Amino acid sequence: AALASARFRAGSAPGSSFAAGPTGPSTVWRSSGCARGATAAAAPATLRHAQEPRFSADKLRAEAEDSFSKVRLVLYAFGLVSTVTGVLFILPRVIGSIGGAPNAAPLGSVASDLAINAGCAALFGLLAALEYDVSTKREQQKEEGALIARLQVWLHEDEKASLVKLSDLRASRGRRARRPVLCIGGPDFCLECIRSSAQRREEVDRADFLVVPVVSTPLDAGRESLTEASRGLKYVALPNEDAPGWGDLCRQQTDQVRSQGLDESNGLVLIVKKNGRVDTRFLGVPDWAAMTGQVNARVTAGLDTTNV
Known part of the structure; x- marks a missing residue:
């Protein structure tokens, strides 16, 4: 049985409301090798973040998509400085009017100014x-999307495994487009995600979902069980733990959950759309029936499923 899930709000994404969603009663957070890779790459990742250039490619891309954001921020800041300066100049006039200084302006006029x-x-x-808040969130979303895009997984096609980046599974990339479902948590949580999806394997595969179980603990226990459980399931792709990025993703997402006072022990899930953008985040095992039903409903209604 699927565990209860909770949708929660993430500081790096737009605000959120607490409500039931397609994955069951949940708390969505809005719009950020976890195991062995996290331990091995912890120090290099910290150093990389410390040495990150002021103008990264992701930041420049976010600014290019809204080139007037900095202009608006400068104008608002200029208006703030100007009006605060006006307040400082008016204060002596207020004091003079209250104290009855000679030639002082009427108190009512000064108070109005x-x-x-x-x-x-x-x-x-x-303003x-x-x-500034919107600009920061936009930059964080772009950086998160770039991180997810370069993650590598072992994809099983035609009875053989191939190493691909998640960005290669987007729409218009020359291969079957997928909706990656990143299940981040302990071995038991990842195993439950695989087993629960296997009960609806045909629907999950037809909906183009790609289940990626990401173990976030530095323990090797349960890894063989995940490999065995995913055997024969072509819609399950195991992470390439030797590749960088998985540890960064785990730390980024768990930090967001903890910053909101929520417990990540039940595991957390990210659903990525075919265009590479994060669609939904929630805590707990996915409700595959609801997720596949939502995709089928879009197909039946003739809505876009190429990029969603």
Whole structure:
């Protein structure tokens, strides 16, 4: 039986609401080798993040898609500085009016000017904060998408395994497009994800889902069980633990869950659309019946399933 799942909000994605979704009662977080690879690559990953250039390719791409974001941020910041400066210049006039200084302006007029400048300062401050938050989230989403794109898995096709990147499974890449379902957690959680999907293997495969069990613990226990459980299931792809990136993905996602006060011990799942964007995130074993049913409903309704 599938475990109860919880949708949760992620700080690197748009805000979220607590509601039931296609994967069952859940808490979605919105829009970030985990085992052996995580231990081996921990130090290099930390060093890489510390030495990351100020203008990474992912950051530049995010800025290029919204080239006016920085312009808006500068304008809002300029408005904030201007109005705050106006408040500082008006304060002595307020003090003079209250103290009855000679030639002082009426208190009502000065207070009105102060209120207008203070209100504008608050407005520009809010707009600048919102613009910065949206820009930061957009950059984080692009970096997360780039990380997922370069992850490598062993794909079983035509009775033989081939090493491919998840980006190769996107639409219009010359091979069958897939929807990767990254199941991140302990060996028992990953095993349950495989076993539960096997009960609907035909529906899962027909919906183009690709189940990727990612063990997030530094223990080798249960790995042979995962290999055995995935035998004969062409829609299951095991991660290439020797390739970098899996450890970074695990740390990124678990940090997001913990930052929201949620427990990742039940495992977490990322569903990636055929265009490479993260579609849904939730805690617990997927509800395969609901997920495949949603895809079938889109097909029946004639909606786009090429990029979704």
